[in-house]
Amino acid sequence: MSDDQARIPEATTRRLSLYLRVLADLERNGADTVSSRGIADLCRLNPAQVRKDLSRFGAFGVRGVGYDVAELRQIVAGLLGVDTDSRVVIVGAGNLGQALADYPGFHGGGFEVVALFDVREEIVGTMSRRGHPVHHIDELERIIRDADVRIGMVAVPAAKAAEVVERLVGGGVRGLVNFAPVRLDVPEGIAVRNVDLTVELESLSFFLRDRK
Amino acid sequence: MSDDQARIPEATTRRLSLYLRVLADLERNGADTVSSRGIADLCRLNPAQVRKDLSRFGAFGVRGVGYDVAELRQIVAGLLGVDTDSRVVIVGAGNLGQALADYPGFHGGGFEVVALFDVREEIVGTMSRRGHPVHHIDELERIIRDADVRIGMVAVPAAKAAEVVERLVGGGVRGLVNFAPVRLDVPEGIAVRNVDLTVELESLSFFLRDRK
DNA sequence: ATTTGTGAACGCATTCACAGCT
DNA sequence: AGCTGTGAATGCGTTCACAAAT
Numbered sequence: 516m517s518d519d520q521a522r523i524p525e526a527t528t529r530r531l532s533l534y535l536r537v538l539a540d541l542e543r544n545g546a547d548t549v550s551s552r553g554i555a556d557l558c559r560l561n562p563a564q565v566r567k568d569l570s571r572f573g574a575f576g577v578r579g580v581g582y583d584v585a586e587l588r589q590i591v592a593g594l595l596g597v598d599t600d601s602r603v604v605i606v607g608a609g610n611l612g613q614a615l616a617d618y619p620g621f622h623g624g625g626f627e628v629v630a631l632f633d634v635r636e637e638i639v640g641t642m643s644r645r646g647h648p649v650h651h652i653d654e655l656e657r658i659i660r661d662a663d664v665r666i667g668m669v670a671v672p673a674a675k676a677a678e679v680v681e682r683l684v685g686g687g688v689r690g691l692v693n694f695a696p697v698r699l700d701v702p703e704g705i706a707v708r709n710v711d712l713t714v715e716l717e718s719l720s721f722f723l724r725d726r727k
Numbered sequence: 728m729s730d731d732q733a734r735i736p737e738a739t740t741r742r743l744s745l746y747l748r749v750l751a752d753l754e755r756n757g758a759d760t761v762s763s764r765g766i767a768d769l770c771r772l773n774p775a776q777v778r779k780d781l782s783r784f785g786a787f788g789v790r791g792v793g794y795d796v797a798e799l800r801q802i803v804a805g806l807l808g809v810d811t812d813s814r815v816v817i818v819g820a821g822n823l824g825q826a827l828a829d830y831p832g833f834h835g836g837g838f839e840v841v842a843l844f845d846v847r848e849e850i851v852g853t854m855s856r857r858g859h860p861v862h863h864i865d866e867l868e869r870i871i872r873d874a875d876v877r878i879g880m881v882a883v884p885a886a887k888a889a890e891v892v893e894r895l896v897g898g899g900v901r902g903l904v905n906f907a908p909v910r911l912d913v914p915e916g917i918a919v920r921n922v923d924l925t926v927e928l929e930s931l932s933f934f935l936r937d938r939k
Numbered sequence: 940a941t942t943t944g945t946g947a948a949c950g951c952a953t954t955c956a957c958a959g960c961t
Numbered sequence: 962a963g964c965t966g967t968g969a970a971t972g973c974g975t976t977c978a979c980a981a982a983t
Contacts, residue, residue, distance in 0.1 A: 524974070525930060532929035536908065550942065559910050562942095563976055570944055578943040578982040595929045596936035603928075610826035610856070617822055619884070620908055620925050625932065644822070665935055666928070672831070690931040692924075696748065696832055698771050706934045708927040712904075713832050715920040716815075716878070717744035717807045718737060719902040720837065722918045723877055724808035738952070762964065774964095775954055782966055790960040790965045 527568045531591055533558045534565070538588035550581035597625025602662050604688070606679045607670035608633040608649045611694060615668055616647040629662045652682070659686035668692045669699075739780045743807055745770045746777070750800035762793035809837025814874050816900070818891045819882035820845040820861045823906060827880055828859040841874045864894075871898035881905045 537557040541549055551562040551569075558565075569575055569582075572594055576582045592598045603621075605612045608631040616628050631649045633639060639651045650658065658664065667683035669676055669691060676695035683691065690706040693699055696713050749769040753761055763774040763781075770777070781787055781794075784806055788794045804810045815833075817824045820843040828840050843861045845851060851863045862870065870876065879895035881888055881903060888907035895903065902918040905911055908925050 523933075526974070528930040528933040529926050531933065532923075532926040533910070535929065536925065552942085557910075559912075561976060563945095563978090564974090566942090566944060567975080574944065576943050579941045580983070581942065594933065594936075596932040597929055601932055601935070610822070610829055614822035614826040615924070618924060624925065626928055666931060689935050692927050692931065698745070698769070700771075706931055708931050710922060710924070710927060711744075712827070712830060712922070713748065713836065714741050714744040715904050715922060716838055717747065717809055718740040719878060719904065719918055719920050720808040720813055721735070721740040721743065721806065723813070723901050724806075736952070764964085773954060775956090775967095776952090778965060779953080779967080786966065788965050791963045792961070793964065 523571060527571060528595070530558065530560065530564070530568055531595055533560075534568070535588065535591045535595060535597070538584055538591060541584045542588055546584050548581045549584050549587075551576070553581070592625070595625070600625055600627045601666055602627050602629045602664040603666045603668060604629050604655070604659065604664050604683075605631045605647075605668045605670055606633075606652065606655070606683065607631075607672075607675075608635075608638055608643075609670065612668075612670035613643045615670060615694075616643045617645040626666070629664055630658055652679075655682055656686040659683070659688060664688055666690045666692065668694065670694045673697045735783060739783065740807070742770065742772065742776070742780055743803055745772075746780070747800065747803045747807060747809070750796055750803060753796045754800055758796050760789075760793045761796050761799075763788070765793070804837070807837070812837055812839045813878055814839050814841045814876040815878045815880060816841055816867070816871065816876050816895075817843045817859075817880045817882055818845075818864065818867070818895065819843075819884075819887075820847075820850055820855075821882065824880075824882035825855045827882060827906075828855045829857040838878070841876055842870055864891075867894055868898040871895070871900060876900055878902045878904065881907050881911075883907060885909045 534554055537554055551565040555562040555565045575587055575590055603626050605616055605628060612631050616631055621628060628647050631647055632652045632655050633649055634652050638649050641649050665688060667688040669679055671679050673695045676697050680691060680699050680701060684702060684705055692708045692710060694710050696711055699707055701707055746766055749766055763777040767774040767777045787799055787802055815838050817828050817840060824843050828843055833840060840859050843859055844864045844867050845861055846864050850861050853861050877900060879900040881891055883891050885907045888909050892903060892911050892913060896914060896917055904920045904922060906922050908923055911919055913919055
């Protein structure tokens with residue numbers, strides 16, 4: 516019932532992120548309290564789902580009333596570990612890497628992009644539009660250590676992904692977001708999230724196949 | 728047991744996409760046959776999972792032997808509807824939209840990016856690095872109709888997403904890949920895949936929270 | 940009257956285990 | 962002997978429904 520390291524399903528942690536987003540919106544709009552139904556409607560979920568997710572971590576609501584928006588927002592931010600910034604590096608400074616570095620959702624959102632890395636000498640030393648520096652991949656391990664980087668985003672071609680992951684993990688990152696179209700092999704204890712555009716498109720295509 | 732429109736779980740269709748990728752790799756490497764275990768190892772899945780997924784569509788294997796790589800690759804491509812190209816448009820020609828348009832995974836992969844759209848006059852009329860044109864959003868409906876576009880990718884800020892989706896759907900697309908950090912409201916029959924970078928990072932952050 | 944927190948019921952996806960085919 | 966196809970078993974996440982609290 517409380518926060519043991521993790522008997523928490525990944526699905527719950529992903530919804531927690533949605534809750535945080537709607538709570539921040541509600542707070543910005545001046546809402547004081549919100550019910551599980553209110554949150555559920557905004558996330559297109561079942562209210563019982565919201566209550567069950569939250570109750571895994573404690574009893575934060577008031578029966579008959581609901582949840583205090585500001586308080587719950589802070590609690591959920593704490594659960595997700597976004598109340599303090601985590602440093603992130605991006606390997607691969609092509610179109611995708613640059614787009615990720617400059618993604619507006621990061622600003623003030625608990626993550627700080629420290630640097631991008633690439634092997635192409637013509638872009639090493641340049642900066643992304645918003646000013647994130649592109650370093651040579653040789654500096655990867657040093658910068659991970661110096662800046663205490665926890666998360667690496669992999670935005671290189673599939674053929675390079677395994678090598679990059681080995682260096683990221685060897686360097687000390689604990690979590691990976693992988694955009695390369697391969698299934699990574701990582702040591703026990705390293706968390707991976709795959710963002711696979713091909714899978715999204717092809718699985719979408721399946722459902723569209725026979726429709727006019 | 729056969730291909731009724733869809734009592735097929737989304738999880739199965741997503742794995743189908745993985746199978747297609749490893750089958751294409753195997754074929755490229757000259758493999759003639761492959762067992763469910765062979766596929767499963769490459770996808771880091773259980774062999775029974777692979778067999779069960781495939782058996783939803785027919786009996787494609789040979790007992791004691793396995794699956795014919797080239798034949799199964801064609802079958803799976805057909806199931807996913809990527810044996811003929813689907814036209815795609817991308818709304819939002821910022822960093823992300825451009826990166827998506829030029830994503831190498833699309834070439835020869837069953838999808839054709841017809842155009843990008845934006846409201847910013849300074850980029851309307853330009854082209855992405857690989858030559859995809861940026862049109863004004865006013866041309867969206869016309870081009871969807873003329874090119875018979877089936878899929879729209881939403882790469883605009885959260886605040887603009889709802890309006891863009893309404894125009895895409897009104898114009899005639901049947902499927903959406905949404906990169907904006909909002910939960911979309913779409914009519915019955917329109918398929919949506921959300922790619923939410925914030926959710927990926929925050930759910931990752933949860934698992935890293937208490938680790939050194 | 941309203942809304943939470945939660946045990947129980949349900950539904951669905953994954954895995955097991957084996958009969959059946961080559 | 963080897964591997965598929967699949968019914969049965971398992972495991973897990975979601976939803977229901979209600980007692981408890983205000």
